[in-house]
Amino acid sequence: MGVHDDPAAGGPGTASPVIDPKQEGIAFLLNQAARAIARDLQARLLPYGVTPPQLSVLSCLWEEDGLPATVLAERAGFDAPTTTGILDRLERQELVVRQRSTGDRRVVTAHLTGRGSVLREALPRIAHESNAAALAGFSPAATRELRAALQRIVANLSGRQ
Numbered sequence: 001m002g003v004h005d006d007p008a009a010g011g012p013g014t015a016s017p018v019i020d021p022k023q024e025g026i027a028f029l030l031n032q033a034a035r036a037i038a039r040d041l042q043a044r045l046l047p048y049g050v051t052p053p054q055l056s057v058l059s060c061l062w063e064e065d066g067l068p069a070t071v072l073a074e075r076a077g078f079d080a081p082t083t084t085g086i087l088d089r090l091e092r093q094e095l096v097v098r099q100r101s102t103g104d105r106r107v108v109t110a111h112l113t114g115r116g117s118v119l120r121e122a123l124p125r126i127a128h129e130s131n132a133a134a135l136a137g138f139s140p141a142a143t144r145e146l147r148a149a150l151q152r153i154v155a156n157l158s159g160r161q
Contacts, residue, residue: 026153033134041130048119048126049093053078055123057086058095061112062120069098069108095119 056076073083090096095116101107
């Protein structure tokens, strides 16, 4: 059965409907929303000299300081090279220091400095304000439904690449 013969696409011999990604494509809309949210958060973080990816790493360290870089990458949702770059920048900003494990020299752990710890007082509030701006006009029920729908999309596509 060819692409144009798929009954689900409108019956034998009919062409599949063309979806304009800018009007109906969920990937396009999700990307637009993600970019708008990232721009908003980035603008709010600018006075602190921290980027959204750096905030993700700092947040993980606020929860559990001294994480191995590999664990930190997994928890923050980045690959190892991206995490290394983020840690490089955080180290230059004197927000984080890295230490090589005495037990296994291959293991590098990340630790907050005093400056990195102090940011915990302001940055979670900034992230919360950005989320609130993104969800303005949503009822609590609609917010729960949106979260559930986004989690379902992730679950539907996890492992498919």
